[in-house]
Every structure is written in C-alpha cells, then in structure tokens.
Amino acid sequence: MRTVDVGDVREAVAALLRQAAHSLPDDYLAAMRRAQGEEVSPTGQQVIDLLLENAAYAETETIPTCQDTGMAILFVEVGQDVHFSGGTIDNALQEATRDAYADLRKSVVNDPLLRVNSGDNTPALIHWEIVAGDGLKVSALQKGFGAELMSRVQMFPPAVGIDGVRSFVLETVEQAGPNACPPLIVGAGIGGSLDTVGIAAKKALLRPIGSENPVPHLAELEEELLEAINSLGIGPQGLGGAVTALAVHVETLATHIAALPMAVNLNCSAPRRATLEL
Numbered sequence: 001m002r003t004v005d006v007g008d009v010r011e012a013v014a015a016l017l018r019q020a021a022h023s024l025p026d027d028y029l030a031a032m033r034r035a036q037g038e039e040v041s042p043t044g045q046q047v048i049d050l051l052l053e054n055a056a057y058a059e060t061e062t063i064p065t066c067q068d069t070g071m072a073i074l075f076v077e078v079g080q081d082v083h084f085s086g087g088t089i090d091n092a093l094q095e096a097t098r099d100a101y102a103d104l105r106k107s108v109v110n111d112p113l114l115r116v117n118s119g120d121n122t123p124a125l126i127h128w129e130i131v132a133g134d135g136l137k138v139s140a141l142q143k144g145f146g147a148e149l150m151s152r153v154q155m156f157p158p159a160v161g162i163d164g165v166r167s168f169v170l171e172t173v174e175q176a177g178p179n180a181c182p183p184l185i186v187g188a189g190i191g192g193s194l195d196t197v198g199i200a201a202k203k204a205l206l207r208p209i210g211s212e213n214p215v216p217h218l219a220e221l222e223e224e225l226l227e228a229i230n231s232l233g234i235g236p237q238g239l240g241g242a243v244t245a246l247a248v249h250v251e252t253l254a255t256h257i258a259a260l261p262m263a264v265n266l267n268c269s270a271p272r273r274a275t276l277e278l
C-alpha cells in the first residue's frame, strides 16, 4: 500500500492545468506543421500559420492559447494499492481546478437553466478508473465548448452498420462547419450505452495525434474517415481548404445486441491536453 497526500495531488494537478492553458501538446504542433505542407488553399495555409504563431506566442508569454479556457475534464486512474491521506481526492481535484483557474476565464455555470457562474470554474468533471498497482495518473482536457456544442450522440439500431457510423461522423463534422474551430481532432465512440459512449469519444481525444487504433479494422476506419472529412472542403477555421481535421480517433465498447450507440466528440484548434503520473 502506498500513501499519497492529496495536498501533493492538488498542487501537481493545478500546475498541470495552468501549463495546459498556454502550452499546446507537441504532437498537435507537429501535426499542424505537417498540415502546412498538405493545405492547398492559400487562406487555409495562412490560418495554419496564424494558429502556429498564436501557439508559440502563448507559450512564450505564458498566456492562454484561446480566450475560452474551457471546462476541466479529468480522467483519473487510481492504483488499487493507493491510500489517500490529508483529505478526499475528489475535493483535492476540485481545489486544484479552483487554484488553476484563479487567473483563467471562468466558464462554468452551476445550474444549466439558471445560468449563474460558479465563479471558480468548478466543478471539474472527473472520470475515475481503478487500475492495478500503486500509481496515480491524471489526464486533463481543458475542453472548449465551441467544439463541444457541435459534438453529437445518437442511439442507432445495429442495422445502420458501418455505413451509418461513417455517415454520422461525416454529418457531425459537416454540420459543425466553422463553429468547432477546425482543424479538428475527431473522437468517435462506438458501442457501450448512452452514458459510456460519450466518455469513450472524449477519451479518444487524449490519444496523441497520429497514434492509430491497434485493432486493424478500426485503424482502417480512422484513416478512411480522415480522408472523407478532409474532402469536405471546410478547411482551417472553416475558410475552405483540405485540412478540416488532423486526426480521427475511434474507440469502441462492447454493447447490447439491440443497439449501436455512437458519439462524436470534436476537439478544436486549441486542444489543451496534459497528463501527469504521481
């Protein structure tokens, strides 16, 4: 059994969130540099140049890469041999979010109908997983809600098959147009149930860009969907071009014989993501 002080977790996760706000992942920046060579539209190329310039400026000046610093979404893997001391882990993660957002935009309302700002960007949305061992891993997404708003979930009958899956992904990206701030990273969850398919799609956004699904037919589907999306002509920031998405990541779950749940979670051109292990 390993004892972890929740105060240490609070400090580390707050630093992680602060860093994610101004420092975009290396794999994303590399994908954008590759996209510079792939984009055929001069306007699209100019937009990619500006986005890269913006990312470099934010990093140098330690300022957010986008005005919407999003909602904190935390995927936490807790080893079953970990004992937390000094308080509850859930509270420590909420405090970490509060600390990190002290100087960032507060974008969370407590009640979705009354719409009163919570004032500190809490609550963070936390997904827990108990794993073997005595480690603790926290992966954070600062999820901008322009792209979240254009994401979709749908319960299909199984008869729609692979063609239905393809159409749903393409329709989602097409309907999003410029509103999700492309170039996009497209997370597709397939299977599970109404509640878990959305989590699978979101978790797909944690994968490094360019990593392919280890299951061959899913890797093939990812490649095929990326090609089809980039044939839509939406382009960087929706101004036309060949680079509408940088990657499609598909994650699947076992499901019931009566349904084919689908979720498409879009991430934008400010894909704030960071991971730590304690």
Ligand code: SF4
Pocket: 066, 067, 068, 069, 070, 143, 144, 145, 146, 147, 148, 179, 180, 181, 268, 269, 270
């Ligand atoms: S969708 Fe992303 S890039 Fe667009 S405004 Fe929101 S956080 Fe910023």
